[in-house]
Structures are given as structure tokens and as C-alpha cells.
Amino acid sequence: MTGTPASYDSVARYDTLIHRRQTRSVRVGDIWIGSDHPVAVQSMINEDTLDIEGATAGIRRLHEVGCEIVRLTVPSLAHANAVKEIRQRLEDTYQPVPLVADVHHNGMKIALEVAQHVDKVRINPGLFVFDKPDPNRTEFSPEEVSAIGERIAETFEPLVQLLKQEDKALRIGVNHGSLAERMLFSYGDTPLGMVESAMEFIRICDRLDFHNIVVSMKASRAPVMMAAYRMMADRMDAEGFPYPLHLGVTEAGDGDYGRIKSTAGIAPLLAEGLGDTIRVSLTEAPEKEIPVCYSILQSLGLRKTMVEYVACPSCGRTLFNLEEVLHQVRNATAHLTGLDIAVMGCIVNGPGEMADADYGYVGKTPGTISLYRGRDEIRRVPEAEGVAALIALIKEDGRWVDP
Numbered sequence: 001m002t003g004t005p006a007s008y009d010s011v012a013r014y015d016t017l018i019h020r021r022q023t024r025s026v027r028v029g030d031i032w033i034g035s036d037h038p039v040a041v042q043s044m045i046n047e048d049t050l051d052i053e054g055a056t057a058g059i060r061r062l063h064e065v066g067c068e069i070v071r072l073t074v075p076s077l078a079h080a081n082a083v084k085e086i087r088q089r090l091e092d093t094y095q096p097v098p099l100v101a102d103v104h105h106n107g108m109k110i111a112l113e114v115a116q117h118v119d120k121v122r123i124n125p126g127l128f129v130f131d132k133p134d135p136n137r138t139e140f141s142p143e144e145v146s147a148i149g150e151r152i153a154e155t156f157e158p159l160v161q162l163l164k165q166e167d168k169a170l171r172i173g174v175n176h177g178s179l180a181e182r183m184l185f186s187y188g189d190t191p192l193g194m195v196e197s198a199m200e201f202i203r204i205c206d207r208l209d210f211h212n213i214v215v216s217m218k219a220s221r222a223p224v225m226m227a228a229y230r231m232m233a234d235r236m237d238a239e240g241f242p243y244p245l246h247l248g249v250t251e252a253g254d255g256d257y258g259r260i261k262s263t264a265g266i267a268p269l270l271a272e273g274l275g276d277t278i279r280v281s282l283t284e285a286p287e288k289e290i291p292v293c294y295s296i297l298q299s300l301g302l303r304k305t306m307v308e309y310v311a312c313p314s315c316g317r318t319l320f321n322l323e324e325v326l327h328q329v330r331n332a333t334a335h336l337t338g339l340d341i342a343v344m345g346c347i348v349n350g351p352g353e354m355a356d357a358d359y360g361y362v363g364k365t366p367g368t369i370s371l372y373r374g375r376d377e378i379r380r381v382p383e384a385e386g387v388a389a390l391i392a393l394i395k396e397d398g399r400w401v402d403p
């Protein structure tokens with residue numbers, strides 16, 4: 001861009017609000033996915049679905065830590081039947097949990113069985129009608145491409161009809177790493193190939209007037225998945241398919257890097273308004289994924305599931321042990337979901353940088369801190385009484401609840 005825009009307000013990139021892409025609402029059990037609803041958090045158990053007790057416990061564990069939709073893998077008919085029992089057990093011993101079945105290679109029969117026991121079925125367009133790639137092939141003739149297209153439609157239609165009849169949902173879950181061979185010949189290993197793969201299935205659904213669809217475009221490299229999601233959203237909007245998006249980076253790994261990699265892919269899309277449900281895939285216990293999802297959503301202001309702490313990084317001006325005080329403040333107030341609390345090292349920059357927090361704890365002079373409500377300094381107290389005085393202030397305001 002050159003020069004200064006006539007009006008800064010007209011530049012979308014300068015907007016401080018996230019405007020979500022308008023989508024349909026798709027119901028998965030008692031959770032809705034779409035732009036009229038909070039971005040939903042989901043994950044997947046890693047127990048074998050045949051281990052009914054283990055899988056039921058795994059689903060419950062995830063649900064108890066805030067996972068709103070739980071996926072499980074269904075590679076055979078026996079697994080599909082096990083899902084029926086798992087669902088029943090959840091209802092008998094816990095509560096219904098929105099469940100998604102992952103169906104893979106040539107999974108038609110399995111999908112038809114399991115669709116009766118779950119709220120959503122996920123299919124991978126690259127594997128749903130799967131022919132082993134032929135290493136000697138050099139091209140696909142138009143006749144071959146259309147014959148495969150017909151075979152896909154024929155195989156896929158009964159599932160679509162069943163989901164429509166049962167008012168259940170479908171995820172068209174494209175994976176960069178498993179595009180169908182003819183897509184690779186036509187479009188290469190590209191975001192466009194991913195988009196075309198999804199569009200083929202979307203069109204079949206559309207012909208059958210089925211629209212409970214969520215779409216994902218996962219890849220293990222963040223720039224690839226970001227490009228694919230953006231292209232998919234543009235294509236769907238251009239063709240009149242306002243389906244919600246499920247965001248995720250596959251095989252992100254574990255530890256800090258896995259979390260950062262997932263965030264690097266998911267957060268920019270959410271900030272652009274794309275994405276209605278997310279999964280952070282970590283090579284760790286799935287329960288560990290849920291706090292990461294919520295941190296991403298909270299840091300973008302898309303959901304508020306915990307107290308927002310604003311704290312300065314501390315510097316030579318800091319008047320108290322900031323790390324320790326932040327820890328104490330957090331321990332005392334972490335359950336007050338909805339509040340923004342700032343802990344700032346000094347009054348030079350602290351009050352100005354508290355970002356409109358509800359309450360502020362700011363170093364005043366050595367040994368003294370100031371408590372703020374919004375932008376107003378309310379009282380000064382000795383540092384040793386700071387945390388107790390903050391709690392007292394929140395109580396006076398009627399905003400305290402017991403942990």
C-alpha cells in the first residue's frame with residue numbers, strides 16, 4: 001500500500017473487531033457449529049473404540065475438561081457396533097456427549113452403521129472411495145475421471161440420505177496428505193486440489209438437498225492449511241455454500257512447539273473471521289489439547305472461559321516481585337471467569353497499559369501498591385496486604401464468588 005488511506009476506518013486490516021464469516025448453523029448433538037455460535041472446541045480420544053470401557057472413560061474425561069465434541073475412530077463394523085454401546089454407557093453413567101465418528105478407507109458400510117449412533121460422521125474425500133494408487137499411471141482420461149466421480153456419488157449418496165433423514169451432520173474432512181490420486185494428477189499436491197476434493201462431495205450433498213455440513217482442510221504445514229482454508233471459504237462463498245469450517249493443523253507434534261505450531265495456523269484464520277470449531281492436535285493426552293484451544297479463543301476475544309490477566313513483563317522500574325505477585329493474584333482470582341485483572345510493575349507505564357482491565361494492581365512506591373478499578377485509583381496499601389486488599393475490593397463491588 002502506498003500513502004495514507006483516505007479513512008483508516010475503511011481498511012479492514014486495521015479493524016480491531018473480528019467479523020466472523022457468515023455460515024449456516026450445523027447441530028452436533030446439543031452443540032451448534034457456525035457463526036451464530038461460539039467457536040466450538042473438539043478433540044479425539046486415543047483409546048481403541050473396541051475397548052468400550054476405556055473409550056467411554058476417555059470421552060468422559062475430555063468432556064469434563066470442556067471438550068464440547070468428541071471424535072472417535074471407526075475403522076471396522078465391529079467398531080461401529082462398539083460406538084452404539086459407548087453411547088449407551090455415556091447416557092447411563094454420565095450424560096449424552098456429542099460424538100463424531102471418523103470413517104476412513106472405503107468406509108461406506110461402516111458409515112451407514114455408525115451414523116445411527118453418533119451425531120456427526122467425518123469422511124475423508126481422499127479415502128472414502130479408495131483405489132490403491134497405480135505407480136505406472138501417467139494420466140487420467142476424462143472418461144476415467146467421470147467414472148470415478150459417478151462411483152463416488154453412488155457410494156456416498158446412501159450416507160447423505162441417512163444423515164438427512166436422521167438430521168445429523170457430516171464433516172467433509174480433507175487432508176493434504178491423503179488427496180485422491182486423480183486430484184493429484186489434476187491439481188497437484190496443492191490447496192486447490194484440497195478445495196476441489198471437498199467441492200466434489202459438497203455438490204453431491206447439494207443435489208440431495210443436504211446441508212448439515214462442516215468442512216476441514218487440514219495439513220501439517222501451517223501455511224498450506226491457511227491457504228487451503230482461505231481458498232475454501234472464498235470458493236464456498238462464491239458458490240453459495242455457507243458451510244462452517246473446522247480448523248486444525250495435523251501432526252503438530254507435542255510440547256511447546258506443537259502448541260505454537262497449532263496456534264500459528266489456527267489463530268490467523270480465526271482473526272480473519274474463518275473457523276467455527278477448532279481442534280489442536282497434540283501428540284499428548286487429548287485432555288491437554290483443550291486448554292490450548294481455550295487459550296487461543298480467549299486471547300482473540302472469541303470466548304471467555306477464564307480470567308484475562310494483563311501483566312507487564314517487568315523491567316528495571318518494577319517495584320515488587322512481579323512473577324510472585326502475579327502467581328498470588330492468579331491463585332486467588334482464577335475462578336472469577338469474566339474479569340480482566342492487571343498486575344503492573346510501576347505507575348510510570350502501568351496504568352496506561354492495563355488495557356481497560358476491570359481491576360489493576362500497580363506498584364506505586366517501594367513497599368506500596370495502588371489498586372485500580374478500571375482507570376481510577378481506588379486505594380493505596382502496603383505491598384504485603386496487596387492481594388487481600390484486591391480481593392476485598394472485588395467483594396465490595398459484588399463481583400466476587402467463592403471458589
Ligand code: SF4
Pocket residue numbers: 312313314315316317318319344345346347348349350
Ligand atoms: S509497567 Fe513499569 S515495571 Fe512494568 S514493564 Fe512497564 S515500565 Fe517496567
